[in-house]
Amino acid sequence: MAFSKRKLVVQLAIKIIGTFTDLLLPLILSYIIDDIVPMKRVELVLLWGGAMIACAFVSLFGTIRANRLASEISRDTTEAMRRDLFAGAMRLSRRQMDRFTAPSIVARLTSDTYNIHNTISTVLRLGIRTPVLLLGGIIMAFILEPVLTLILLATLPVILALVVIVSNKGIPMYSKLQQTVDRLVRAVRESTSGIRVIKALSKTEHEKARFEKVNQELREREQRAGVLMSVTSPVMNIILNVGLVLVILAGAYRVNMGLSQPGKLLAFMTYFTIILNAMLWITRVFIMISRASASGDRIGEVVNAPEERRLAAPDHMDSDYHVSFDNVSFSYNKVKNNVENISFHLKKGETLGIIGPTGSGKSTILQLLLRFYEPDAGTIRIGGEKIDGIENLSEKFGVVFQNDVLFEDTIENNIIFGRSLGAAEALMAAENAQAGEFIAGFPDGLGHMLSVRGQNLSGGQKQRLLIARALASSPEILILDDAASALDYKTDAALRHVLKTAYRDTTTLIVAQRVSSIMYADHILVLEDGAVVGSGVHEELLKSCDSYRLIAELQMGGGRRG
Known part of the structure; x- marks a missing residue:
């Protein structure tokens, strides 16, 4: 795991450096428009334009390398998690196995670990970059236009409340969804292991109906959870785009009144777009974390299950019997x-x-x-x-x-x-x-x-x-x-x-x-x-x-x- 930790540190460093270079681009653009262009010096425009291209390339190649590392880390972590989960399942007593059931163990080893694999990969790709873009964008926007930044900050409490409400309702729904996956796996295992009996007794249609019942239940639960979690994206879009409209109106008045400059307003709008995208990415990560949280709890139940077959103190009695x-x-x-x-x-x-x-x-x-x-x-x-x-x-x-x-x-x-x-x-x-x-x-x-x-x-x-x-x-x-x-x-x-x-x-x-x-x-x-x-x-x-x-x-x- 030490090698994975080194990978993680390198990946985080690359992501942070790449994100900061992204945040510099609007600032450089604002400087070119407001300070360099009025000087009418082409060589300075080319110089700072080259600096923007260099920042873009640093961000591009850094992102490619960081994403590769994210894939390797999520792969290694999921492998270790499956190994620990399988070892935990092998430690279970028969009574514990009766309680968990074999289909549930199969589902936890497959779909639950897959959910966490996807979440780790997404969090490493977006979960580091997005908060830096969000906080950095807000800071840079505040430096450029403190007044306009207040409009942006007014939307954040509403978005935070939305995320908390949806999270409290969504995680239990995903727990029930994974329980339905257990029943689906059980139905498939029973039907496939008993295929000869099913064919011999001409009960194919009966088994199809039994499978369809649990499959339909899974579809409905997945749909309900998906609808709830998808509410966040359009609502956040509306809130942030309304804020963007207000920023454009207020910015236009400030430019006309001489309180701001076109380059600053353009850079501010770019930062606002960065912040908007960061919030949407956070929503995506939040949805995946909600699902992975339910899967993580299910995996933890097996891994952390108490050892029931503990060795007691020796109790010997002389006997002629074996x-x-x-x-x-x-x-x-x-x-x-x-x-x-x-x-x-x-x-x-x-x-x-x-x-x-x-x-x-x-x-x-x-x-x-x-x-x-x-x-x-x-x-x-x-x-x-x-x-x-x-x-x-x-x-x-x-x-x-x-x-x-x-x-x-x-x-x-x-x-x-x-x-x-x-x-x-x-x-x-x-x-x-x-x-x-x-x-x-x-x-x-x-x-x-x-x-x-x-x-x-x-x-x-x-x-x-x-x-x-x-x-x-x-x-x-x-x-x-x-x-x-x-x-x-x-x-x-x-x-x-x-x-x-x-x-x-x-x-x-x-x-x-x-x-x-x-x-x-x-x-x-x-x-x-x-x-x-x-x-x-x-x-x-x-x-x-x-x-x-x-x-x-x-x-x-x-x-x-x-």
Whole structure:
């Protein structure tokens, strides 16, 4: 940033020098008309005319250089702002992300930073030059014609009042406008990610109507804000032009009465025009600052969001268990618990299977273990240590979520995912995840390029690559959230065998819809409405838990292990 500060100082200096040379032009012209021309000395006219040309060239080339620097500074500043905003978004807890929403983060990273980029560029181009022209013009006009300057100064309180009134009304309107942009981005993301479902169900027109509704709302809000902010320009034009007419009338009388000279009046009118243009430029800058102010507040909300996942003081308890939940309860909306009084204890290398209907709290248990959310009651421990006191907690896990993401990159890089792993480890993980066979079918193997979200793979292939990513670092705890739903029974069985043999020291938690995926687990939890209705091993649950027995009978015709 030091280099940008030097650029800023140089840019300001060039702008100020160029602006002062602009202010000298009317003064030199007045001197030529009133003092040099009566002397009838052509060489002096040419000399001072050359001085005017020199001032014009200094202003021209200075403005070009300063504007280039303004573009570089706004570019560098916006880059740093986007970096800080993205870093702030990555620090957010899941609860904070739920509050901000992903579409809003996208809008803040794009349209809000773009608004500020344009404002910085405009302020550096006009925001320095314009006040100098305005104040300098007033001072020079006062030196030339103090009486006529009073007419000019009489218009300024009216203009200032106009700017304050419009600003107080405009900034809140731009805040609401950006909130509507959030909803527009959300509508677009939902429609594009769900395009296959939309096409399959012939709901294109429905989605068009839904998009048009939010698009229309955005148009109306933008129109209302634009109309309000555009009021300033014509009103200021009227006020200043009325003042200019009065200046011309008063100046003509003063020249006729011998109280002034034509050159002074001409220079004064030039200064008045400079002041008029400066006020109009200030209006333009003011409109952009109003919009950028709303965008800056939105960016600041993310960047300055408090760190919710703070590290607590270590809280260790001697235990034979690797992963423990003790009477854990949690609610997303703090109205009704999504999981209640969940308790289980796993020794190192054991496997827990979790099964239950949709919405029963299976994934919530995993998110609490990962500390995406803090439990409202109860305690979660890993190795006897309470998880809110464990530094680098996430490094203990290998995770595959229900709707996980593959990136537009090679298979190898998707498996390694920025960790200090090599190609051999990535290939081994792929073999263990039963992905080796289809990877070998690609001409470039691990170097095969995936499309966005892995759209050039089948559902089963994507799940196996995601499992490979989770296994690559030989995690202490493996979490599989419905990660085998797209696998055939043979592949699922082979994967379970690898987990039991090659990763025998890894504690595993599996959320599944299929009994076959968890029937060999060391412990099984059956959930309904966030509560445990059954706990034990497969054979015990067939006898003691009606819900589990019903699922097993529907899926396996009795569910006994062969």
